[in-house]
Structure formats: C-alpha cells, structure tokens
Amino acid sequence: MTDDVRTDEEQHEQVEPDVDELESVRKERDELLDTLQRLQAEFDNYRKRVARDQQSLVTRAHERLVKELVPVLDDLERALEAAHAHEEAELEEGVALVARSFADILRKEGVEEVPTEGRFDPHVHEALLSQPSEAEEGTVIEVLQKGYRLGDRVIRPARVVIARGGD
Numbered sequence: 001m002t003d004d005v006r007t008d009e010e011q012h013e014q015v016e017p018d019v020d021e022l023e024s025v026r027k028e029r030d031e032l033l034d035t036l037q038r039l040q041a042e043f044d045n046y047r048k049r050v051a052r053d054q055q056s057l058v059t060r061a062h063e064r065l066v067k068e069l070v071p072v073l074d075d076l077e078r079a080l081e082a083a084h085a086h087e088e089a090e091l092e093e094g095v096a097l098v099a100r101s102f103a104d105i106l107r108k109e110g111v112e113e114v115p116t117e118g119r120f121d122p123h124v125h126e127a128l129l130s131q132p133s134e135a136e137e138g139t140v141i142e143v144l145q146k147g148y149r150l151g152d153r154v155i156r157p158a159r160v161v162i163a164r165g166g167d
Contacts, residue, residue, distance in 0.1 A: 059151070066111055066150050073102050074145065106148075114147030114158040116140050124149070126157040133163035 076099040083092040114124045120138050124147055133141050140160045147158030 059153075062109070063150055063153060063155060066106065066109060066148070066155055069102075069106060070111070070148050070156060073099065073106065076102060110150050111148050111155070112150075114149055114154065116143045116147070116158050116160055120160065120162045124154055124157055125162075126159050127162045128159050129161045130164040131161055132165075135163040137163055137165040139163045 076095060080092060080095045080099055083095055116125065118139065119136075120127055120140055125140065126147075128144055131141065133139070135141050139162065140158075141163050142161040143158055144161065145156075145159040148155045
C-alpha cells in the first residue's frame with residue numbers, strides 16, 4: 001500500500017512540473033505572438049511610408065519638369081502677342097497652334113492657371129505693384145505674369161498689380 005501512495009505522490013509531482021512547463025510555454029507563445037503583431041504593424045507603417053515617399057518623389061520630379069516648361073509657354077504667348085501686333089497672320093497662326101498644344105500638354109499633366117479675378121491671395125499671387133484705383137483695395141487689377149499650380153501646389157504665383165486705397 002505504501003507503494004501505491006508513493007506512486008500517487010510521484011504522479012502528482014510529475015503533473016505539477018508539466019503544468020508549470022505548460023504555463024511557461026503559453027507565456028512564451030503570448031510574448032512571441034505580441035512581438036509578431038508589433039512587427040506586422042511596424043511593417044505596415046513602413047510600407048505606407050515608403051509608398052508616400054515614392055509618391056512624393058514622383059510629384060517633385062513632375063513639379064521640376066513643369067517649372068521648366070512654364071517659361072516656354074510664356075515665351076510662346078509673348079511671341080504670339082508680338083506677331084499679332086505686326087499682323088503677320090501665318091506666323092501668328094503657327095505660334096498660336098504651338099501655344100495651344102503646349103498649354104494642352106500642361107493641362108493633361110495637371111497644370112492649372114492660378115485664378116486672378118477678385119481679391120489678392122498671398123498664397124497664389126505675388127503683388128509687384130499697387131496702384132490707386134476705383135476698384136476695392138486689395139483687388140487684382142492687372143496680371144503681369146500668369147501663375148500656375150500643379151494639383152494643390154503653386155508652381156509659380158501669378159504676378160499682379162493690386163488696387164490701393166485712395167491717396
């Protein structure tokens with residue numbers, strides 16, 4: 001009978017370490033699962049950041065190209081005005097065609113002219129002069145050079161003359 005009692009005690013001692021070992025394995029599993037979930041979240045954040053950075057890089061490259069092309073459009077428009085003043089119809093027609101084509105290309109690339117009607121907006125306009133005018137103070141009264149934006153970014157502000165209050 002003592003052998004039976006010892007066997008029960010031995011069995012109880014053997015079960016207790018198995019329970020402790022099982023609890024330890026569960027704890028380790030939970031820690032590894034937590035680490036894995038954190039790594040997965042960090043990787044998702046990294047992937048999103050890389051995608052944003054890549055889009056930003058593409059946008060910057062696009063912006064640089066457009067900044068270089070806009071002055072060419074200005075030159076074509078000036079040539080058109082000069083040709084128009086000399087009434088050289090064929091030259092005027094050719095330059096007009098080139099200017100329209102070039103403007104269409106820029107529009108397809110997302111370039112828009114900065115609106116210049118109404119009030120001066122320092123975010124999209126650059127005031128070069130202010131002149132007395134009957135127009136409300138701060139109103140754009142003349143555009144010296146068109147401004148352009150690409151998406152929500154101003155590529156070049158419109159250079160304008162604004163109305164000044166009576167002197």
